[in-house]
Amino acid sequence: MSIRKWLLAAGTALALQMAVSPAGAVTLRYANQGDLKSLDPYTLNETTTNAHLGHVYEGLTARGKNLAIGPGLAERWETLDGAKKWRFHLRRNVKFHNGDPFTADDVIFSADRVRAQGSNFQTRVPKGAKFTKIDDHTVEVELESPNPILIAQWDTWYIVSKKWAEANNSAAPTPASATTPSHIALNANGTGPFRIDSHQPGVRTVFKANANWWGKKEHNLDEIIFTPIPNDATRVAALLSGEVDVIEPVPIQDIPRVNGSDKARVLAGPELRTIFLGYDQIRDELLESNVKGKNPFKDVRVRQAFNMAVDKETIKARVMRGLSTPSALMIAPELFAFSKAYQSPKFDPDAAKKLLADAGYPNGFEVGMDCPNDRYVNDGQICQAVVGMLARIGVKVNLNAQPKAQYFAKVLKSGGYKTSFYLLGWTPGTFDSHNVLFDIHGCRAEGSPRGESNLGGYCNKEVDALTDKILVESDNSKRDQLIKQAFDITTKEFAYVPLHQQALAWGVSRDVQLTQRADNSVLLYWATKK
Amino acid sequence: MLAFVIRRFLQSIAVMVSVALIAFVMFRFVGDPVNQMVGVDTPQAEVERLRASLGLNDPTLVQFGRFLWNALHFDFGVSYQFRMPVTKLLAERAPATLELALTAALFALVVGVVMGVYCALRRDSWLARLFQAVSLIGVSLPTFLIGILLIYLFAVILGWLPSNGRGQVVKIGDWWTTGLLTISGLKALVLPAITLGLFQMTLIMRLVRAEMMEVMRTDYIKFAKARGLRTRAIHFGHALKNTLIPVITIAGLQLGSIIAFAIITETVFNWPGMGLLFLKAVQNVDIPIMAAYLMLIGFLFVTINLMVDLAYGFVDPRLRVAMRT
Numbered sequence: 037m038s039i040r041k042w043l044l045a046a047g048t049a050l051a052l053q054m055a056v057s058p059a060g061a062v063t064l065r066y067a068n069q070g071d072l073k074s075l076d077p078y079t080l081n082e083t084t085t086n087a088h089l090g091h092v093y094e095g096l097t098a099r100g101k102n103l104a105i106g107p108g109l110a111e112r113w114e115t116l117d118g119a120k121k122w123r124f125h126l127r128r129n130v131k132f133h134n135g136d137p138f139t140a141d142d143v144i145f146s147a148d149r150v151r152a153q154g155s156n157f158q159t160r161v162p163k164g165a166k167f168t169k170i171d172d173h174t175v176e177v178e179l180e181s182p183n184p185i186l187i188a189q190w191d192t193w194y195i196v197s198k199k200w201a202e203a204n205n206s207a208a209p210t211p212a213s214a215t216t217p218s219h220i221a222l223n224a225n226g227t228g229p230f231r232i233d234s235h236q237p238g239v240r241t242v243f244k245a246n247a248n249w250w251g252k253k254e255h256n257l258d259e260i261i262f263t264p265i266p267n268d269a270t271r272v273a274a275l276l277s278g279e280v281d282v283i284e285p286v287p288i289q290d291i292p293r294v295n296g297s298d299k300a301r302v303l304a305g306p307e308l309r310t311i312f313l314g315y316d317q318i319r320d321e322l323l324e325s326n327v328k329g330k331n332p333f334k335d336v337r338v339r340q341a342f343n344m345a346v347d348k349e350t351i352k353a354r355v356m357r358g359l360s361t362p363s364a365l366m367i368a369p370e371l372f373a374f375s376k377a378y379q380s381p382k383f384d385p386d387a388a389k390k391l392l393a394d395a396g397y398p399n400g401f402e403v404g405m406d407c408p409n410d411r412y413v414n415d416g417q418i419c420q421a422v423v424g425m426l427a428r429i430g431v432k433v434n435l436n437a438q439p440k441a442q443y444f445a446k447v448l449k450s451g452g453y454k455t456s457f458y459l460l461g462w463t464p465g466t467f468d469s470h471n472v473l474f475d476i477h478g479c480r481a482e483g484s485p486r487g488e489s490n491l492g493g494y495c496n497k498e499v500d501a502l503t504d505k506i507l508v509e510s511d512n513s514k515r516d517q518l519i520k521q522a523f524d525i526t527t528k529e530f531a532y533v534p535l536h537q538q539a540l541a542w543g544v545s546r547d548v549q550l551t552q553r554a555d556n557s558v559l560l561y562w563a564t565k566k
Numbered sequence: 567m568l569a570f571v572i573r574r575f576l577q578s579i580a581v582m583v584s585v586a587l588i589a590f591v592m593f594r595f596v597g598d599p600v601n602q603m604v605g606v607d608t609p610q611a612e613v614e615r616l617r618a619s620l621g622l623n624d625p626t627l628v629q630f631g632r633f634l635w636n637a638l639h640f641d642f643g644v645s646y647q648f649r650m651p652v653t654k655l656l657a658e659r660a661p662a663t664l665e666l667a668l669t670a671a672l673f674a675l676v677v678g679v680v681m682g683v684y685c686a687l688r689r690d691s692w693l694a695r696l697f698q699a700v701s702l703i704g705v706s707l708p709t710f711l712i713g714i715l716l717i718y719l720f721a722v723i724l725g726w727l728p729s730n731g732r733g734q735v736v737k738i739g740d741w742w743t744t745g746l747l748t749i750s751g752l753k754a755l756v757l758p759a760i761t762l763g764l765f766q767m768t769l770i771m772r773l774v775r776a777e778m779m780e781v782m783r784t785d786y787i788k789f790a791k792a793r794g795l796r797t798r799a800i801h802f803g804h805a806l807k808n809t810l811i812p813v814i815t816i817a818g819l820q821l822g823s824i825i826a827f828a829i830i831t832e833t834v835f836n837w838p839g840m841g842l843l844f845l846k847a848v849q850n851v852d853i854p855i856m857a858a859y860l861m862l863i864g865f866l867f868v869t870i871n872l873m874v875d876l877a878y879g880f881v882d883p884r885l886r887v888a889m890r891t
Contacts, residue, residue, distance in 0.1 A: 071846065074649045081608070156604050158612065210649050221649050236658070237648040238846065239838040265730060265836045266846060269714050273729045274836075277721040410849075441597025441851045448601060449610050450617070485609045 061258040062565050064548065065280040066558065067265040071238045074221040077194040078155040078209040081465075086192045087557035088262065091243055092133075093194030093226035096124055096143065097187050101551045101562065103370070103467060105187065109138065109195055109227065119182040119510045126173040130250045132197045133224075133231040140169040145198035145207075155209040160193040162186075184510040188466040200225045229253060229561045230260065238264060256564045275300050275543045281565065282550065283543040284558050288357050288413060294543050303542045303552045306361045308368040309463040311412055313346070313422065313533040315339065315456065318480070318493025322456040324404025324434065327397075333456075333492070337395040339530035341388040343381045345429045346422055346533055355417045359539035365523060367464065367472045368537050370554055374520045378527060380534070389429045400430025406458040407435060408443040413538045419459055433457070453491050460491065461538070463555070469519040473503040477526055494531040574875055578868045585864035586637065589857055590630050599646050599851040620646075633857065642858035647850050652858045656840055661743050662732055663832070663839030667825045669755055670763035674824075675817055678767040682774025683806060686782065697771065704768035709827070713761040713834035720757060728754045730836035762831040766820050770813060777809040815874070822870045826863050 070084045077089050098108035110124040130138040144167045150157050164180035179186065201207050206220035224232040229251065230243040243260040245253075263280070265271040268287045274280045278299050286294055291302045315333040316322055322331050332338045348362035361369075362380065369375035392400060405423070409416035416437045423433040447455040464471035478487035479495035486500070487493075502522040509515040526532075540556050551562040600617050617623060621632070636643065642652040681701075685694040704712075721729035733750030735743040745751025781787065782805055790800045829841035836842065840859060847855035 071647070073647050076649075079649065080603070153615070156608060156612075159609065218649075236838075237650060237655075238843065263731060263836070266842075266849075267833050267836065270717070270730050270834055270836050273714075273717045273722050277717075277725060277729050279721070279728055279730065439597070439849070441602060441849065442595075443597075444601040445598035450598060450600065450613055485611075488610050 062256055063259040063261060064257050064282065064560060064563060064565050065261045065263070066282045066560060067263050067271050067274055067280045068284050068558070069264070069266055069268075069271065071264045072235070072241050072262060073237055074210055075224045075232065075235060076206070076210040076218065076220045077196065077226075078150055078157050079221070081156045081192075083463075083556055084558075087559060088241075089194060089224070089226075090192065090228070090557065090559060091230040091260070091561060092224045092228045092232055093196070094228050095191045095193050095195065096126075097190045099191045099553075099555075101553060103554060105191070108191060109143075113187070115184075115510075117182075119184045119186070119508075120179050122177045122179070122186060123170075124175045124177070126175065127250060128173055130227050131248055132200065132227055133246060134197070134200060136197055136199055138195070138197075138227055139172045140175045141172075142195055142198045143167065143175050144169060145201070146193070146195045149196060149201070149207065149209060150193055152209055157193060160189050182508045182510065184508070184515075185466055185468055185470065188468055194226065196220075197225050229255070233259075253561070254564075255561050257560065260560050272543065275545070278545070281545040281548050282558065282560070282563070284541075284556070285413075286541040286543040288359055288541065291357075291359075291541060298546070300543050300545050303540070303544050303550065304359060305540050305552050305554060306368070306370070306537050307463075307540045307556055308370060308467070308537065308554050309412070309461045309556075310363055310366055310368060310537055311360075311415075311418070311459065311461045311535045312363075312366060313342070313535065314458055314460060314492040314494075315342070316453070316492050318495070322403065323454060324456045326402040332395065332397060332401055332403075335395045336529055337391045338397070339533075340381065341391040341395070341429060342426070342431075343530050343533050344384050344388040344391070345431075346425050346535070347383045348380060348535055349383070350425075351418055351421050352536060355414050355421050356536070356538070359413075359541065360536035361539075362536045363534045365527070366462070366476065366532055366534050367469055367523075368554075371464065371467050372469050372519060372523075373516050374523075377520070378523070385425075385428045392429060392431075397430075400432065402432040402434065403457050404434045404436060404455075406443060406447050406455045407437040408440045408459070409437040411440040411443070412459075412461045415459060415461075418535065422459075447491050449488050453493070455491060458491060459535075462489070467555070469523070470503065470506050473499065473506065473519070473522050473526075477522075477531060478503060492532075494526070494529075496525060496529065499525050571876065574872055578872050581868050582861070582864055583634075586634060586857070586861060587630065589860045590626070590633060593853050593856065594626065596848065596853075596856075597851045599853055602850045602852075603646055637857075637861065642861075643854035645847075645855050646852045647847070647855075652854045655843060655855065656858060656862065657741055659838060659840045659843050661741075662745075662837060663825060663828055663841060665744060665746065666755065666758055666762060666831070666837060666839060667821070667828055669759040670828075670831075671766065671817070671821055671824055672763075673759050674763035674766035674770055674820075677763075678770030679774050679810075679813070681767075682771040683778060683801075683809075685771065685775040686778035687801060689779075701768035701771050704764045709761060709765065709830045710834050712764060713757070713831060716757045716761060717834070727757055729757075732838060758831050758835040758837050761834070762824060762828055766817075766824060769820070770817060773813055773816060774809055777812060778805060781805045781808050819870065819874065822863075822867050825866060 068084060072085060072088045073080065077093050095108050096110040097105050100106050109127055109130060111127045113122060113124045115122050126140060132138060147161050147167045151161055151163060162179060166178040168176045170176055201220060204219035206218050210218045210221045222235060229246055229249045231246050233242040233244045235241045241262045245258050265274060271283050272286065272290045275283045276297050276299055286302050294300050294302050317333040319331055321329060352358060352360045352362055364378040364380040365375055405419060407415060407419035419435055419437055423435050426433050445451050447453065447458050462476055474486060475489045477494055477499055478490060479500055480487040480490055480493055499522050502518055506515060506518045509518060540552060542552060544550050547566040549564045553559060600613055604613060621629060640653060644650065645652050645655055648655060681697045685697050688694050717729045720727045731754060732745045733754035734748040735745045735751055736747045737743050745755060787800060787805060790804060828839060829845055832839045832841035833845050843855060844859040
């Protein structure tokens with residue numbers, strides 16, 4: 037390029053830049069700690085990604101501001117045969133962003149695609165479910181066994197256009213091992229209130245309002261600009277300087293400063309994630325302990341002692357700066373009607389010490405503890421506090437706090453559950469107790485998904501039997517009774533040490549009104565900006 | 567001479583292979599990439615299938631061989647996080663890093679030389695003392711702290727400059743994007759460039775000051791003064807010229823480290839360059855990106871060192887004699 041040409045290009049670019057932003061357009065700038073990676077809605081099942089893509093894609097159902105399930109792309113549905121057969125009536129006059137109409141074919145196509153290899157959402161739709169097209173706007177689903185919570189997670193099973201995906205060579209989900217990027221990983225064609233205008237992975241994504249959206253819009257935005265800002269200090273500075281309007285999360289220590297500024301405030305509320313401690317109660321000898329030949333955690337008195345030695349209120353006051361809800365159960369109170377009936381064992385180190393002595397450990401024992409330090413709010417500090425509390429009853433904890441990448445590689449099933457004592461957080465993906473009982477209380481068995489995230493190997497056949505009944509029980513009050521029975525057993529056996537539900541903290545400009553949903557999904561289609 | 571060049575070249579290749587090997591061995595300890603690619607409640611069978619399809623179950627040596635073979639074809643694989651070819655991702659991010667590094671280097675050189683010369687010539691003035699004090703801060707304060715201080719002062723309190731990002735960028739040609747042509751882009755460049763260049767600037771300033779004071783004491787400067795040359799001609803025509811030879815060598819060598827150390831500055835200012843990409847890759851165990859980035863930085867240093875070695879050979883006759891024997 038000659039100098040003159042180059043100058044000409046530069047001049048044109050400058051002129052263009054001045055012309056691009058039309059006056060009066062409402063732009064909301066949003067920064068999150070995490071990236072928006074692939075745009076393929078079946079690649080990564082993770083809250084932040086699902087929330088981002090929820091602006092562009094929609095499911096058959098939708099969850100409202102209080103997480104209640106409501107109609108989405110399906111206007112209504114009915115169950116037949118005791119929840120063995122479901123019939124969905126699809127919304128008419130819905131169009132994808134490229135103008136194609138939304139029909140039953142897209143639903144059936146998406147049902148196959150979400151269950152295909154390479155999808156991270158395979159459990160959204162049961163393997164044996166048969167989808168049949170009745171007409172263009174009616175789909176029938178036949179299940180192998182009744183399932184009253186079939187649609188619990190369908191709000192984030194996003195419907196993909198059959199015609200568009202097939203035309204763009206994206207009929208199969210983008211597998212992690214793909215060697216060429218697929219069209220759908222970089223482009224999107226949904227039915228939602230926003231469409232993707234440009235997407236540079238890890239740098240910037242621009243959403244534009246979809247003028248032809250079928251629903252009644254509750255926002256006044258023309259454009260959303262999303263930037264990932266992983267560094268806490270930078271993210272807060274960007275909010276305080278007015279360069280972004282919404283950030284998630286605000287680090288706990290910065291909350292007073294954000295609230296003290298005249299530009300922004302913090303929206304805080306309880307999150308659905310439960311943080312808890314677990315212990316290995318399946319091995320005959322702990323991997324990391326000075327007790328040889330037996331496993332102290334097999335003794336219910338030791339587990340009870342741990343429950344009584346950990347002071348949840350102090351963790352709330354000192355570590356969480358008041359921003360947590362101490363919990364007696366392994367599920368958030370919003371998700372289970374009888375939660376109020378449960379109380380944490382009273383904090384009592386002396387009684388705990390006595391229990392340990394009764395169990396044969398008058399001088400306590402030594403145990404290794406695994407803890408992530410970049411996964412949950414103040415996770416590393418919580419573990420340090422627990423180490424101090426257990427020292428009071430004579431248990432010497434050797435803390436191994438490390439980044440989540442190394443931590444998960446060690447403690448999860450893929451790493452061989454190599455832990456004796458650990459801290460973990462859990463949000464039931466279905467927002468339902470069944471998930472909690474099945475995934476983290478179920479007996480582990482080779483070849484079965486039951487209890488795969490039950491890192492300590494707690495096992496009670498009675499709880500498993502109740503869990504199976506809960507899955508197929510369609511009467512709500514009977515179902516809640518069954519869940520209560522199961523939790524009665526697990527809390528009496530001190531399967532875990534539940535700690536708290538951590539708090540959400542979003543930083544929001546004073547010009548922006550926004551609804552905070554308890555699952556930490558930042559949904560800007562409920563945002564208005566002055 | 568030819569033998570020397572070939573020997574140097576072969577040594578460079580050996581260095582690159584060792585960089586690859588060390589990097590590859592390190593990847594064994596950064597954690598399990600598969601856990602970062604799926605949700606927590608993904609069935610184990612699916613996790614296993616994913617691991618096998620990525621070739622993570624093969625022996626380390628097989629994986630290393632495959633990596634080297636692909637690297638020879640400039641194929642660094644597909645990023646685990648973004649599902650995009652790594653070469654494309656790096657190429658997308660390279661302009662941001664290079665613009666930042668070159669601006670920082672230019673800032674360091676110009677300001678460093680001016681301050682150094684001033685400090686050497688007006689050693690006892692209060693301004694020279696102030697420069698000295700500032701240079702101490704620049705040498706001793708860590709980069710991320712300087713960055714955060716600048717952000718709080720100029721972005722949050724005063725609101726003059728943006729705290730993060732590149733501002734508006736303009737596309738030039740097929741893949742180069744520049745922030746140098748827009749006002750918001752230039753504004754966004756100021757704070758990160760100062761932060762990144764501050765350390766090098768103080769280094770250059772101290773070097774120039776010491777060298778210049780040395781030169782001012784030499785005989786030919788005294789002769790020049792005795793001949794009645796104007797002070798200006800002595801200072802800038804003779805003394806500065808001789809001062810700059812070692813400065814340029816150092817500055818050239820430092821360019822490599824400016825690019826490599828941009829990681830911290832890019833993180834603090836959320837500058838969408840290769841350093842930020844690398845840091846996020848470490849957090850997410852994105853091995854293809856980490857490997858490619860380390861190879862790129864290794865290549866950069868090896869190339870710079872090779873060129874410096876060869877240049878010395880051409881410039882310094884004593885070295886040429888030594889090479890022949």
